[in-house]
Amino acid sequence: MQLTRSSEKGDGLTTALLSTGLAVLLVGFYLALNAPPDANQGWLVRILYLHVPMAWLCYLAIFGTLAYSVAYLVRRNPHYDRVAAVSAEIGLLFSALTVLTGALWGRPTWGVYWTWEPRLTTFAILIAVYVGYFIVRSAIEDPELRANASAAIGILGSINVPISYMSVKWWRSLHQTQTIDLTTGKVNMEPSMLLALMVNLLAFTLLYFAFMRLRGQIARYEAQRQEAAHG
Amino acid sequence: MPYTRVFWLAWRDLTLEFRGRAGILSVVFFLAVMLFILGLAFGPNPQDLRKAAPGVFWVALAFAGSLLANRAFGLEVEDGTLDDLLLTSGSREWIYFGKLLFQLLLLLGVGVLLLIITAGLFYLPLTAWPWYLLTLLLGTLGYAAISTFYAGMLARLRGREVLLPLLLFPLVVPVVLSAVRAMGDLATGVPVGEVASWWRLLAVFDVIYVVACGLLFPNILEG
Numbered sequence: 001m002q003l004t005r006s007s008e009k010g011d012g013l014t015t016a017l018l019s020t021g022l023a024v025l026l027v028g029f030y031l032a033l034n035a036p037p038d039a040n041q042g043w044l045v046r047i048l049y050l051h052v053p054m055a056w057l058c059y060l061a062i063f064g065t066l067a068y069s070v071a072y073l074v075r076r077n078p079h080y081d082r083v084a085a086v087s088a089e090i091g092l093l094f095s096a097l098t099v100l101t102g103a104l105w106g107r108p109t110w111g112v113y114w115t116w117e118p119r120l121t122t123f124a125i126l127i128a129v130y131v132g133y134f135i136v137r138s139a140i141e142d143p144e145l146r147a148n149a150s151a152a153i154g155i156l157g158s159i160n161v162p163i164s165y166m167s168v169k170w171w172r173s174l175h176q177t178q179t180i181d182l183t184t185g186k187v188n189m190e191p192s193m194l195l196a197l198m199v200n201l202l203a204f205t206l207l208y209f210a211f212m213r214l215r216g217q218i219a220r221y222e223a224q225r226q227e228a229a230h231g
Numbered sequence: 232m233p234y235t236r237v238f239w240l241a242w243r244d245l246t247l248e249f250r251g252r253a254g255i256l257s258v259v260f261f262l263a264v265m266l267f268i269l270g271l272a273f274g275p276n277p278q279d280l281r282k283a284a285p286g287v288f289w290v291a292l293a294f295a296g297s298l299l300a301n302r303a304f305g306l307e308v309e310d311g312t313l314d315d316l317l318l319t320s321g322s323r324e325w326i327y328f329g330k331l332l333f334q335l336l337l338l339l340g341v342g343v344l345l346l347i348i349t350a351g352l353f354y355l356p357l358t359a360w361p362w363y364l365l366t367l368l369l370g371t372l373g374y375a376a377i378s379t380f381y382a383g384m385l386a387r388l389r390g391r392e393v394l395l396p397l398l399l400f401p402l403v404v405p406v407v408l409s410a411v412r413a414m415g416d417l418a419t420g421v422p423v424g425e426v427a428s429w430w431r432l433l434a435v436f437d438v439i440y441v442v443a444c445g446l447l448f449p450n451i452l453e454g
Contacts, residue, residue, distance in 0.1 A: 073450060128401035135397065139388055148450045149384050153398065156377070159443060160402050163436055167405035170428070171412055 014213040021206030028203045031196035038193075047105040049196055053204035054098045055123075060208050061091030062126070062158050069154035072147060081147035082219040083212065084154055085137060090211050092130040095123050118169040125164050129157035233325050240316075240329030245336060247306060254302050255337070262295050262345055270352045277354045284353035285414035289407050291349075292342055293374065297396045299337055300378035303330045304386035313386065317452060327379065327448035331441070334375040342367045359417045362426070366417070369433035370410035373440060377402050380444040384451040409433050 028049065038045035064087035072080035102120065103113040114120065133153045140146040248255055266287065273283045307313040316326055346367065350357045357363065381398050385391035413429035 073447075125401045125404050128397075132394075132398040132401065136385075136394065139390060139394060142453070145451075145453055152380075152384065152447045152451050155447065156380075156402060156440070156443060159439060160405070163405045163432075163439070167408045167432060170432070171408050 017210035025203035028200035051101040053200045065154040066158035069151035086215040121168040122165045237329040241332035244333040280353045284355040300382040303382045323449040338371040373406040376440040
């Protein structure tokens, strides 16, 4: 088995993304810990510096899965299928973390770990879709069929996100329950808080691309190893 | 697209389904038992039962639908006729639309029966029945669009009976939500104009998923 030069050259960019992302993350951490407490939420607001970028990363990952699934169906390049799966993997991990940090924040703020808020519900549906995505991937052995099936699940699942959000939003508004908006308390953000949030958003965006490249590389090696073992 | 083929495929499957009887009968009895159990669970108070009725109806239909969806390609795989279908000339979208029509008609039939039983057991007023049927049509179309698609995708996989609901249910959340709300509003006498927004959401869902699944379907059939 031999590794192509192009894959090694790609490593430079991955390292750069990863190190820049981690450096920016450290700066973001410092800013977040130095940001003033919120008028209503006090120090609890610090969870948001982690929670919001994580949720943002999930949206990036969904979009990544959608884009690479479509690209696979158009171009039939096996690497696109691997990258779509990698993006789904990152999305699944971070959507679980988003729900977890959201629950930790929700308990002291709203008094409950869970509420049928549109974004929460959408994330729960998203997790279910991506769990199904990986179960199907492990159930199908034929690589081409697996790639086609997971591309289909990736595309249908991504389309589902805005529709689910809309339906749950309407469902709640007609239910006349008390409205809890996740954005409460950070509409009039102080500049230092906004800066901390923005830096963290940048850090997580950089880390997403770094993870994508790193994990994509590993997936490529795995595929090469399997090819070498079987043929 | 060959429309006659779509029609004949659906007709053939319906004929087979009714000749076989066992499949459709077991689904109907499963539904009856399920409604009976849920009726016991929600208590004898008519107000509680009436409030639970739309949710009970759609959850029961969703469960029955996942059983029926396995039948969309089950016989084809058992008899080895899926290969014959795949060998027919031209593009493969028509197989999806034929199966979709079959599933839709089957679900509609079961749905109407279920609606009557629910109305009886759960005190659901049926005065606005034409609007119930509209909700049923829009809801079952959205549901069948996805269930038929995944049933085709998983047709030859082991463990498809478990995988299908796992993939299907998260995606049909908007359908179940909107249909339950529309039916609940109709039951409590909300003016039709206000229920219309749910039908619009259902219609948007139907159009998006029928088109997307129709486009993707030729890719996910084995062979």
